[in-house]
Amino acid sequence: MEMIKVKDLSFEYIRRDEDGNVESINKAIDSISLEVNKGDFIAVLGANGSGKSTLAKHINAILYPTEGGVWVNGLNTAEDRNLWEIRQTAGMVFQNPDNQIIATVVEEDVGFGPENLGVPTEEIWERVEQSLEAVGMLEFRNSSPNKLSGGQKQRVAIAGIMAMKPQCIVLDEPTAMLDPNGRKEVIATVRELNRRENVTVILITHHMDEVIHADKVFVMERGRVMMEGTPREIFSRVDEIKKYRLDVPQVTELAYELKKAGVDLPDGILTVEELVEAIKRIKSR
Amino acid sequence: MIRDITIGQYYPSNSVLHRLDPRVKLIGTFIFIVSLFMFNTLYGYIVVALFLGAVIKLSKVPFRFIARGMKAIVVLMLFMMFFNLFFTPGNTIFELWIIKVTDNGLRQAVFMGIRLIFLILGSSLMTFTTTPNQLTDGLEKIMRPLNHIKVPVHEISMMMSIALRFIPILLEETDKIMKAQMARGADFESGGVLKRAKSLIPLLVPLFVSAFRRANDLAMAMEARCYRGGDGRTKMKPLRYQGKDYAAYACVLVYFAAVIALGIFGDQLF
Numbered sequence A: 001m002e003m004i005k006v007k008d009l010s011f012e013y014i015r016r017d018e019d020g021n022v023e024s025i026n027k028a029i030d031s032i033s034l035e036v037n038k039g040d041f042i043a044v045l046g047a048n049g050s051g052k053s054t055l056a057k058h059i060n061a062i063l064y065p066t067e068g069g070v071w072v073n074g075l076n077t078a079e080d081r082n083l084w085e086i087r088q089t090a091g092m093v094f095q096n097p098d099n100q101i102i103a104t105v106v107e108e109d110v111g112f113g114p115e116n117l118g119v120p121t122e123e124i125w126e127r128v129e130q131s132l133e134a135v136g137m138l139e140f141r142n143s144s145p146n147k148l149s150g151g152q153k154q155r156v157a158i159a160g161i162m163a164m165k166p167q168c169i170v171l172d173e174p175t176a177m178l179d180p181n182g183r184k185e186v187i188a189t190v191r192e193l194n195r196r197e198n199v200t201v202i203l204i205t206h207h208m209d210e211v212i213h214a215d216k217v218f219v220m221e222r223g224r225v226m227m228e229g230t231p232r233e234i235f236s237r238v239d240e241i242k243k244y245r246l247d248v249p250q251v252t253e254l255a256y257e258l259k260k261a262g263v264d265l266p267d268g269i270l271t272v273e274e275l276v277e278a279i280k281r282i283k284s285r
Numbered sequence B: 001m002i003r004d005i006t007i008g009q010y011y012p013s014n015s016v017l018h019r020l021d022p023r024v025k026l027i028g029t030f031i032f033i034v035s036l037f038m039f040n041t042l043y044g045y046i047v048v049a050l051f052l053g054a055v056i057k058l059s060k061v062p063f064r065f066i067a068r069g070m071k072a073i074v075v076l077m078l079f080m081m082f083f084n085l086f087f088t089p090g091n092t093i094f095e096l097w098i099i100k101v102t103d104n105g106l107r108q109a110v111f112m113g114i115r116l117i118f119l120i121l122g123s124s125l126m127t128f129t130t131t132p133n134q135l136t137d138g139l140e141k142i143m144r145p146l147n148h149i150k151v152p153v154h155e156i157s158m159m160m161s162i163a164l165r166f167i168p169i170l171l172e173e174t175d176k177i178m179k180a181q182m183a184r185g186a187d188f189e190s191g192g193v194l195k196r197a198k199s200l201i202p203l204l205v206p207l208f209v210s211a212f213r214r215a216n217d218l219a220m221a222m223e224a225r226c227y228r229g230g231d232g233r234t235k236m237k238p239l240r241y242q243g244k245d246y247a248a249y250a251c252v253l254v255y256f257a258a259v260i261a262l263g264i265f266g267d268q269l270f
Helices: A052-059 A080-089 A106-117 A121-134 A150-162 A180-196 A231-235 A238-243 A250-260 A272-284 B022-035 B042-059 B063-087 B103-129 B132-149 B153-183 B193-199 B201-224 B243-269
Strands: A004-016 A022-036 A041-046 A067-072 A090-093 A168-172 A200-205 A216-221 A224-229 B092-096 B099-102
Touching: A004 A052, A022 A052, A022 A067, A022 A224, A041 A052, A052 A067, A052 A090, A052 A168, A052 A200, A080 A090, A090 A150, A090 B201, A106 A121, A106 A150, A121 A150, A121 A180, A150 A168, A150 A180, A168 A180, A180 A200, A216 A231, A224 A231, A224 A238, A231 A238, A238 A250, A250 A272, B022 B103, B022 B132, B022 B243, B042 B103, B042 B243, B063 B099, B063 B103, B099 B103, B103 B132, B132 B153, B153 B201, B193 B201
Parallel strands: A041 A200, A041 A216, A090 A168, A168 A200
Antiparallel strands: A004 A022, A004 A067, A216 A224, B092 B099
């Protein structure tokens, strides 16, 4: 069965004036349908205001659909009684690492989720240790979050979600406030979790280089899914991507320009190594 | 400069004091504060100073770190000493125009100043050695009986722990905004009281906006982690009294008895 199913989902932000009359309706999501299988690494790409964060908040039942529906592990997010089970099944990591860490000691923060779930004390300790280990932050368990770098804080936040034993993690632009090193750190951690613990990952981002390892990429613009496919398929369509106010990875763009200029290269080159290989092949011919 | 304020921060270490049950520290601090007002003799001050010194030594928090926090309350202290110095009736020892300094006033000013220092030292020592989470856990447990009269004990303690967690973050932000405004020509340091107060507006408005945004984010993050109030919650670090906690209670009680004894018999003692 699919982990997450979104069917004909629409969501409207309604702005009202002081008397409660509707001033304007902003359709943040416009009849989206998509399915995510268990164990997948999914990336959702989109420029600012494309509705990608709104979509993410639907999966965690923070927002409810105006039309259509969202099912997490078969549970409808619109039904109140499913709320806590959904939030436990699909954990969510947010953009600003400072604003999602509740405790002043790393391990206490990681324990916050299991505490809320009513997990017995000994098991909380086990889970905290396991999740900190999984994100490589075990040695910082007694530190204050204020002393950590952005990437480390974000990894603690991920550990906090992992301690709830979710089957799926939704990351809403987890790297937007990080420096390049922190970004790499977080993405490597997420990929590791996906591969080793078989956690379904939904990564919302606008950084192209973060999605090249995804199983499937969705490109959003104005609340609609405009493109859908493997990273290679998506990045072969450079012109189309640019239309949606997004960039392609530098290597991909270089390869694309070279190809346009007449060099015989394959479509959708994603990494420097691939490009090097392709050029070597041409030279050896 | 604003980051120098250390009151309310936690100083990570592994001393005996850090490992005590937070309830002991809370009740101990309360008794300590009460004890400060139980005597009026020089010997009392000496006993308190000795006790406080021993506790600071035990806590392994560097004195310099503690002293840095004191800078923040210098103004408050001067203010209080000023009123005590000039407005306490007694025998005049010094007179200049309408300003009168009396012997009682001088005595009051000095002793009140010392008391205030003791008070701040004692209570900040509690926050240095207790993580905000432990602190609120302790408070929650001590005040649990109030639940019967419909006081939302868990919610209050959760709010407190979050407030404490965000103090350093908001201070850092204040510093940042201040520098940003100064870079644009804002002047926080010159002019009279009124002008200075006015110049704080461009500092406070963005600070409040950002605090609300953070609160919103945090609430969402907490809900996403299944926070739904205190019912059905378990604890990662449940509070259980141990041998050293009872020993600490005993120490505090001995100290308290000594101070009270000094308060009653101190005058006849020497």
